Structure formats: C-alpha cells, structure tokens
Amino acid sequence: MRILIVEDEENLAEALSQILKKQNYSVDVVNDGEEGLDNALSDIYDLLLLDIMLPGMDGISILKRIRAEGLATPVIMLTAKGEVPDRIAGLDYGADDYVAKPFSTGELLARIRAALRRKGEVVPEDALRIGDIELNTAHLKLTCKGKELKLILKESELLELLISRKQAVTSKEQIIEKLWGFDSDAEHNNVEVYISFLRKKLTFLQSSVKINTIRGVGYVLEAAS
Template sequence: MRILIVEDEVHLAEALTQILRKQHYSVDAVHDGQEGLDHALSGIYDLLLLDIMLPKLDGIRLLQKLRAQGYATPVILLTAKGETEDKIAGLDYGADDYVAKPFSTDELLARIRAALRRRGEVVPEDTLKLGNIELNPATLKLSCGGKEIKLILKESELLELLLTRKNAVTSKEQIIEKLWGYDSEAEHNNVEVYISFLRKKLLFLHATVRINTIRGVGYSLEVVS
C-alpha cells in the first residue's frame, strides 16, 4: 500500500512518514498543494493524507480538482481543531474522512484502515492467500503448510502487489511506481532481482504458487498442482 502525505508542516510530515513506514506502508510526502496534485494524478497511491491549509493550492481546491477528474482514491483530510466549515466543505467535495489536529496515532491508523476497507483494498493487517501460501504484510511473514519465513520489506510489498492483482499481469513499470515511486531511479533490473528472490523463497516453501514471466509485458501468478 502506498500513501501520499500532502502537508506543509515539514516536521509533521516527517513524523507521519516514519509512523506509517513502521506499519509497512510505502510513503511519499510533499509540502504544497500543486506538488500534491501532480503526485496524486500519477495514479500510484492507494490513499492520500491531505492538509487543508497548503501553499500554492489549498487542500479543498486540490480535492475538488481531483474529484472533478474522476479520481477515486480515498482521501483523509488533516484539519485544524474546530474548523467545522473546512470539514463540511471537504466532505462535500468528496473527502472520505477527516482527522482533527492534534490527533492520536492509533486514531489515524484506524481511519486509514477503515478508508482502505471501504474502498475494497486489502489493508496491511490482513493476510492474503493464494494456493497454499499466506502472506501477512504487517509482519512480513510468508507461510506455506507448516513452514514460515520472514520476507524483507520490498519482497513483501512485491508479493502483496502480485497477490492483489492475481487475475492480471503486472508490468515492471507498475511495480516500480508502486514500490519505489514514479520519480525514483529504480530500473527494471531492480524488479528482476526481487522477483528472483521471491521465486527462490516460494520454491523453498514448496509453494503451489508460481511467478510467471510474460515476455515484454510483466508478471502474473499461477497456482500449479
């Protein structure tokens, strides 16, 4: 799961980034509304945390522009305590929820999980199953039968992406955007390395799930007997 934070208070944005990364989310943070709009329109994010008071383009106008373009990603507003008009405007323009500053970490995480569930996404505390394997993205543990191994974060994120797209082919470009970000310097060989790691671990576990390479297109999962 990848989250975009649009927050002009740099220290708060950094704190939120660390909190969410500890929960195994991938996180990007930007500090003005125009940059937030540009990042959001890349389409790589599963959720936006959006401050209302932003330079260049305020959060309400940013949200309005996104929804006008059919942007369906969940948006949680970060609002000042007592700013009722901002909350109402945000909800009217399509925000999924809001959290008033100062907020507790537990409340924010709960609202993120709820927003992702309402969208029908699999949130990190859930497990993903296919064939005889089960992945827990929150603990990074991959189990199969009586065996269990712990993945590194990028392996877990990659397998999670493939599992949530199990009925589709996932391109290397999609993997790079989801795991590293659309403006990263990651290349196709970075993806190939982690695909290789995962294949070896699935083989070690005697998994019935195989990662297929669709030449020139990307990767897909197959359950074999």
Template sequence: MRILIVEDELHLAEALTHILRKNHYSVDAVHDGRSGLDYALSGIYDLILLDIMMPELDGTQVLQALRKQGVSTPVIFLTAKGEASDVVTGLDYGADDYIAKPFSSEVLMARIRAALRRKGEVVQDDTLRFGDISLNPTHLKLSSSGKEMKLNLKESELLELLIVRKQGVTSKEQIIEKLWGFDSEAEHNNVEVYISFLRKKLTFLGSAVRINTIRGVGYVLEGGA
C-alpha cells in the same frame, strides 16, 4: 502499500513519515497543494493523507480536482480546529475520513486501516490470500503449507501488488512506480532481483503459486485455483 502525505507543516510531515514507515508503508511527502495534486494524479498511491490549509492549492481544491479526474484513491483529511466547514465540503467532494489535529499514532493507523478495508485492498485481518499463500503486509510474513517466513519490505510490497492484481499482468514499469515512486531512478534489474527473491521463497515454502514471466509484458501470479 504506498501512502502520499500532503502536509505543509514540515515537522508533522516528518513525524507522519516516520510513523508510517515504522508500520511498513512506503511513503512520499510533499508540502503544498500543487505538488500534492501532481503526485496524486500519478495513480500509484493506495491512500492520501491531505492537509486542508496549504499554499498553492488547499486540500478541498486538491480533492475536488482528483475526483474530477476520476482518481478514486481514499483520502483522509488532516484538519485543525475551526475547519469544520472545510471538512463538510471535503466529505461532499468525496473524502473518506478526517482526523482532527492533534491526534495519536494509534488513531491515525486505525483510520488508515479502516479506509483501506473500505477500498477492498485487504481483508479484515489485514491478510491477503492467493492460492495456498497468505501474506500479512503489516508484519511482513508470508505463509504456505504450514510454514512461515519473513519478507523484507520491498518483497512484501511486490507480492502484495501481484496478489491485488490477481491474474492481471503487471509490467516492470508499474512495479517501479508503485514500489519506488514515479520519479525514481530504479531500473528493470531492480524488479528482476526482487522477483527472483520471491520465487525462491515460494519454492522454499513448498507453495504451488508461481510468478510467471510474460515476455515483453510483465509478471503474473499463477496457481491460485
């Protein structure tokens, strides 16, 4: 899953990035509200951590603009003392939660998991299922038919995206934007390499699930019945 951090305190943004990547999330961080809005409008993020007091646009303005554009990505506000009225405004505009600074990494991760569960991206035990496979993106573990193996982060993110989209066809462009970011220099062959890795691992596990290529369109999971 990909998370956007919009935080003008550079040291905090760096610390948050480190914590999230350690927990196997893909992360982008920007440091002003205008950039945060531009990134968030790309639609590639599963969750946004949004500071309230920032240059260019403050957090409530960013959130209001997102909701007006129909972007429903879960948003967790990062707040300091004295910003209670801004929190209320933000919640009224459609924020999903808020965390008061300072906060522990444990609280942060719990709030993120709760927000993602409400969105419906994962089930209660953080495991995604399709057909005879189970993917735990937190621990990067794929299992099927009583066997289990470890995935690398990009493999896990790619399979997670395909599972979440179920029978929908996912294009290479959508995969690049989601896994590498919308301004990435990753190319189609990067996607093809990870698709190949996943196919081999599904075969090794003896799974009936297959990643089918729709020529000129993209990829779709089959065997989920």
C-alpha cells in the same frame, strides 16, 4: 501499500511519515499543494493524507481536481480543530474521512485502515491468501504448508501487489511506480532482482504458486487449482 502525505508543516509531515513506515506502509511526503496534486494524479497511491491549508493550492482544490479526473483514491483530510466548514466541504467534494489536529496515532491508523477497507483493499494487519500461501504484510511473513519465511519489505510489497492484481499481468513500470514511486531512479533490473528473490522463496516453501513471466509485458501470479 503506498501513502502520500501532503502537509506543509514539515515536522508533522516527517513524524507522520515515520509512524506510517513503522506500520510497513511506503510513504511519500510533499509540502506544497501543487506538487501534491502532481503526485496524486499519478494514481500510484492507495491513500492520500491531505492537509487543507497548503501553499500553492489548498487541499479542497486538490481534492476537487483529483475527483474531477476520476480518481477514487481514498482521501483523509487533515484539519485544524474547529474547521467545521472545511470538513463539510471536504466530505461534500469526495473526502473519505477527516482527522482534526491534534490527533492520536491510534486514531489516525484506525481511520486509515477503515478508509482502505471501504476501498476494498486488504489492510496491513490482515493476511492475504492465494493458492497455498499466506502473506502477513504487518509482520512480513510468508507461510506455506506450516513453513514460514521472513520477507524484506520490498519483497512483501511486491507479492502484495501481485496478489491484489490476481490474474492480471503487472508490468515492470507498474511495479516501479507502486514500490519506488514515479520519480524514482529504480530500473527494470531492480524489479527482476526482487522477482527472483520471491521465486526462490516460493520454491523453498514448495508452493504451487508461481510468478510467470509474460515476455515483453510483465508478470502474473498463478496458483494451481
């Protein structure tokens, strides 16, 4: 899952980024409001951590804009202690939750998990299942018929994306935006490499789940009934 942090306190933003990466989230960080809005409007993120006081454009204005554009991405507002009117405004304009600074790591992670559950996503602690495989995104483990393999992070993220889209075709462009970010230098061959890795691991596990190529379109995950 990919999270965008929009926070102008660079030390705090970097600390948050490291905390989330340790939980196997993919994280992008921006330090001003206008860039934060541009990134948020790309619609590649599963959740936004959005500070209220930002240079260029404040967090409430960003929130109003992304909701006006029809984006339902979960948003957790980061507020200074005592900013009750701002918290109320954020919730009124479509924020899913807020966390008052200073906050504990445990509280923040719990609120992130809760926001993702409300969206209907599977949070990292849960296992994702399709056909005869189970993916544990928290521990990067793929299990099938009692056999288990360790995945690297990008493999886990790719398989999670394909599972979450069920029988929908996922293009290489969608995979690049989701796993590497919309401004990444990643190319189609990067996607093909990780698809190949996953196929080999599914074959090794003797799984009935297959990653099928839809020529000229993308990939779809299919499990034998």
